[in-house]
Amino acid sequence: MEELPITLQEANVLILGYGRLGKVLANRFAALGARVAVAARKCSDLAWAEAFGYESVPMGELAGRLCRSDLVINTAPVRLLGEEELEDLRPGSLVIDLASKPGGAGVGFMIKGLHLAAHSDTIGGTERRGSYAARPGCPQRF
Numbered sequence: 001m002e003e004l005p006i007t008l009q010e011a012n013v014l015i016l017g018y019g020r021l022g023k024v025l026a027n028r029f030a031a032l033g034a035r036v037a038v039a040a041r042k043c044s045d046l047a048w049a050e051a052f053g054y055e056s057v058p059m060g061e062l063a064g065r066l067c068r069s070d071l072v073i074n075t076a077p078v079r080l081l082g083e084e085e086l087e088d089l090r091p092g093s094l095v096i097d098l099a100s101k102p103g104g105a106g107v108g109f110m111i112k113g114l115h116l117a118a119h120s121d122t123i124g125g126t127e128r129r130g131s132y133a134a135r136p137g138c139p140q141r142f
Contacts, residue, residue, distance in 0.1 A: 009033035012068055014057070017075035018045040021098060025073055026054055037065070063088060074099050 013029045015022050018040040026049065030036045037055035039062060040046050046056035057065050059080070066072065066088040074080060077099040089095070 006070060008071075010035060011070040013037070013071045013073070014039060014065065014069040015073050015075065016059070016062075016080055017099070018042075018049055019075060021075040023048075025075065025098075026052065030054065034071075037069070039065070066093075069093060071096070073097075077101065 008029065009032060011029075011034045013034040014037045015025050015029075016039045018026070018038050022038060022040070026036050026038055030053070035055075037057055038046070038049035039057040039059050040049065041059040046058065049056045062080070062085060066085055067090050069089065070093060072081075072089065072093065072095045074095070074097045081095070086095070
C-alpha cells in the first residue's frame, strides 16, 4: 500500500473474486474508508456484494472499470488480467495478486507506471520482455 500516491480513505479499490478472501478484503477496505467494488462471476456473489454496500461488477465487464481503480486486488486463481486489461489501468495504479497459482494478474512488472506484484514473470500466459521492465527493488518471483 505504501506504493500508492494516495491514502486508502476514498481510494477506489476493485477486488477480483468474492470468495472467502474477497469478502474479508472488501469488509476491511470499506472499514478503512475506501470505495470498494467487487468483480465476481456468480450472480449470487454480486447480489451479496451489493447487499453489503459495494459496487458490483460482473467479471466479464471489467473493461472500462479498471481505469477507475487506484488499487486492484485479485483473489481468483485464474488469469483475469491480460495485457489488454492491464493497459486499461491508469498510471500509478497498484495491482496485488493474492490468488494461488497461476494467479490472475501476470505481475512483477511495471507498465506505464503501474505497480504490479505477483507469482510469475508472465502476463496473460505470455512472457514479457523489452518494453516491460521489472519494478526496481522488487524480486521477479515471490
